[in-house]
Amino acid sequence: MRAAPAAARRWRPPPLIANPWLRIAVLAGAALYLVLALGTVEVNWARLSDGWARGLRFVSGFLEPNFSRRWDDILQGMIESLSMTVTSTVVGIAISVPIGIGAARNLVPRPVYLLCRAIIAVSRSLQEIIVAILLVAMVGFGPFAGFLTLSFATIGFLSKLLAEDIEDIDPAPVEAIRATGTPWPSLIAFGVLPQVAPRLLGLSLYRLDINFRESAVVGIVGAGGIGATLNTAIDRYEFDSAAAILILIIAIVMASEYVSGLVRGWAK
Amino acid sequence: MLTIAGLSKRYAKGDKALDDVSLGVPAGQVVGLIGPSGAGKSTLIRCVNRLVEPTSGSIRLGDTEITRLGGAGLRRARRRMGMIFQEYALVERLTVMENVLSGRLGYVGFWRAFLRRFPQADIDRAFAVLDRVGLLDHVDKRADQLSGGQRQRVGIARALVQEPDILLVDEPTASLDPKTSRQIMRLIVEVCAERQLAAIVNIHDVALAQMFVQRIIGLRAGRVVFDGPPEALDTDALTTIYGEEDWSRTIREAHDDAANEAAAQETVRALRAQTKPPTVARAL
Incomplete structure (x- = not known):
């Protein structure tokens, strides 16, 4: 015979902040700040309604994209953008892999780790546009500045994510291969790279995609590519040409998304 | 072949893992x-292959003092020591052949390793050990497609292809079912006999150890408390090693198992066919 429970015992998940007064103060403070912050952005309904009309004109321009008027410019911009994308991705990956390995805590001595992490931090803290402005000032207008910008940005992105993936690998096979008397470079080639290969491939394809989209953005500040063409079209109020360019960009990004999905599935 | 003297290891946290x-x-x-x-x-x-640094003491493999080696010297010494792991420690995404050839990485340069262009002599060695462990049909399969027993055979092949002087075996059967455990232990003992290899096998399963090894060393709190032939391992010795418990059944079953094992081997040899697998009285 089982004895009846004396009393139903209550249970609630423990709150994130144990002190109830502190909990209420934090919530109330956050709500108050949100209200005050909204007050400072000067929501202007008149400007929004004016902008609405301009926006509609912009969108209506897009309903009839014009590929032919600026076709030569568009073609040249696209070729520049694509070559900028491919070269910067390849160069970026080539530099990122060693830096990513160096930034993995479980593989290298502390000074190397700190150096590689510092390189990544510098690359990540500078947004593409800012780097592009700097590089256009340094090497002049054109796709070379864009190539340098995107290579630089790729390093921060790919090295960081690769390093984190390397830190998560299964250490057992690495220990086993080390125990056979394998020198460090071969240990990386046999024990580490195969474990991160699918992720590296996926990240590289994703970065190719990002670099193409970014090539359109850095073009606006003078670093060549389709962005320069797009900027010119918008400056001249040629929304139909701008629409044509945007449609091409979207089509290429979607195509690359589809292809990278295929490749990743095949390389599991 | 291997001589350990006065070996101690104290971890940073202060607990003494090995004591003299x-x-x-x-x-x-x-x-x-x-x-x-x-x-x-x-x-x-x-400590023997210095994956863990000993605090004090001496380890000699043949004429080499392992504890004093650094860098290239240590790598050369490790080439002579094959290691087999509990969870196999294979690179799952590489093929059986690549995993086996990783046992030769101490002898080939980086670009050969990176491009998988191993010398023909190493490939011959790899095929020979794969034949020995019975995996010739699985050469180009990825390691993650194999069963536990097959994976451990790859682990054994990787150690053997080093052509080592000693095998260091860490819980080779802890992840395997009882029948596969015996097959793996038998394989390890046989290859050691064929190649005159010294071997240290860490093992939890006392009965399995008694069945296969020639000598048992009992460790308790970092000290050697038993060292003798398997027959000498009685209930008193097990109490010394593991502490108070009713050991009588473990020992007796162990002897029964050994008898079963011998009988089963006979049957298999006689019939050369799949017969009823040896009955395992009870998992220990």
């Missing part, structure tokens, strides 16, 4: 190292 351990293993002898979890079995075999 001394033992010698001649060529061709398979030693079973038993003891409770945390007794220092794993630390001991990892």
Whole structure:
């Protein structure tokens, strides 16, 4: 015979902040700040309604994209953008892999780790546009500045994510291969790279995609590519040409998304 | 072949994993190292190939003083020591052949390794050991497509292809079913006999150890508390190693198992066919 429970015992998940007064103060403070912050952005309904009309004109321009008027410019911009994308991705990956390995805590001595992490931090803290402005000032207008910008940005992105993936690998096979008397470079080639290969491939394809989209953005500040063409079209109020360019960009990004999905599935 | 003298290991946290351990293993002898979890079995075999740095003491492999080696010298010494792991420690995404050839990485340069262009002599060695462990049909399969027993055979092949002088074996059967465990233990003992390899086998399963090894060393709290032939391992010895417990059934079953094992081997040899597998009285 089982004895009846004396009393139903209550249970609630423990709150994130144990002190109830502190909990209420934090919530109330956050709500108050949100209200005050909204007050400072000067929501202007008149400007929004004016902008609405301009926006509609912009969108209506897009309903009839014009590929032919600026076709030569568009073609040249696209070729520049694509070559900028491919070269910067390849160069970026080539530099990122060693830096990513160096930034993995479980593989290298502390000074190397700190150096590689510092390189990544510098690359990540500078947004593409800012780097592009700097590089256009340094090497002049054109796709070379864009190539340098995107290579630089790729390093921060790919090295960081690769390093984190390397830190998560299964250490057992690495220990086993080390125990056979394998020198460090071969240990990386046999024990580490195969474990991160699918992720590296996926990240590289994703970065190719990002670099193409970014090539359109850095073009606006003078670093060549389709962005320069797009900027010119918008400056001249040629929304139909701008629409044509945007449609091409979207089509290429979607195509690359589809292809990278295929490749990743095949390389599991 | 292997001589350990006064070996101690103290971890940074302060607990002493090994305390003045001394033992010698001649060529061709398979030693079973038993003891409770945390007794220092794993630390001991990892000190031999310096995956763990010993605090004090001496380890000699042949004429080489392992504890004084650094860099290239240590790598050369490790080439002579094959290691086999509990969870196989294979690179799952590489093929069986690549995993086996990783046992030769101490001998080939980086670009050969990176491009998988191994010398023909190494490939011949790899095929020979794969034949020995019975995996010739799975050469180009990825390691993650194999069963546990097959994976451990790859692990054994990787150690053998080094052409080592000694095998360091860390819980080879802990992830395997009882029948596969015996097959793997038998394979390890046989290849050691064929190649005159010394071996230290960490093992939790006392009965399995008694069945296969020629000598048992009991470790408790980092100290050697038993060293003798498997027959000498009685209930008193097990109490010394593991602490108070009713050991009588473990021992008796062990002997029954050994008899079963011998009988089963006979049957298999006689019939050369799949017969009823040896009955395992009870998992220990």
